[in-house]
Amino acid sequence: MTDTSGDRVAALTAAVADHVRSLRQARGWSLDELAGRSGVSKGMVVQIEGARSNPSIGTLNRIADAFGVTVARLLEPSTERTVQIIDADRTPVLWEGPQGGLGRILRGLSDLGSVVELWEWRLAPGEEHDSSDHNPRTREVLHIIAGEVIVTVAGEEHRVRAGQVIDFRADRAHAYRNGGSEPARFLMVVVMPADEWDRRSGQPPGREPRPH
Missing domain, CATH: 2.60.120.10 (Jelly Rolls)
Structure with a gap:
């Protein structure tokens, strides 16, 4: 995951950490279970949930697939707006x-x-x-x-x-x-x-x- 702004990358990394942790815990999965389902190593999952890793597009795809959600779901807070306009x-x-x-x-x-x-x-x-x-x-x-x-x-x-x-x-x-x-x-x-x-x-x- 790359971006021209260091602050934005940090914010995205934190968002991914929060979403992955909450999605995993909501399903009652252990770190080992998510690692097995996604094909991402347990060490990388730990790094992601600790906001200590800037995961690649391939890693994000595998984790999103495991949860059955979009990659965007891992990156952005959920909203309930009827209409959204995004730059x-x-x-x-x-x-x-x-x-x-x-x-x-x-x-x-x-x-x-x-x-x-x-x-x-x-x-x-x-x-x-x-x-x-x-x-x-x-x-x-x-x-x-x-x-x-x-x-x-x-x-x-x-x-x-x-x-x-x-x-x-x-x-x-x-x-x-x-x-x-x-x-x-x-x-x-x-x-x-x-x-x-x-x-x-x-x-x-x-x-x-x-x-x-």
Whole structure:
């Protein structure tokens, strides 16, 4: 998790610590149980809950998946407003590329029967972000606004250009790479079941594997 403001990073780190601790305790889970369900080491969970770690986007995704909530839920206090207007440049930047690219989570919702996240991504030429598998039955939809993005899903590459949309299952390894010579920008919607996910079993509780 990265941001240009040290104070904002500290505030986000504290928010993550509070949310992870409260979500874990509300479920009656031990530190070992959360570590097992998420695939994040117990030592890292302890660091996160103690606000002594600045977790990566991958770590936040795994913990959010375990709880069945959005990454945004871990970062921001819950509110009950009917309408919210948020400055996009004040939302958390969770990934920064070596050439200035970024991945920013604009909004997350967990109260619609599904978990929905809205992201903005910018990739400089040659930059790439790799992502591990998400909660089973998760889908991602990318709208390429500028440039060209090569989306790799389960080892297969798909070249997507400005003005195009790609929809794919994200419960398998995937990656985004700027395969062109110009900066690329895209919006991404992530939709996943609002289920806790125990990575040790590979399936959400109470769900049988579905044929693919």
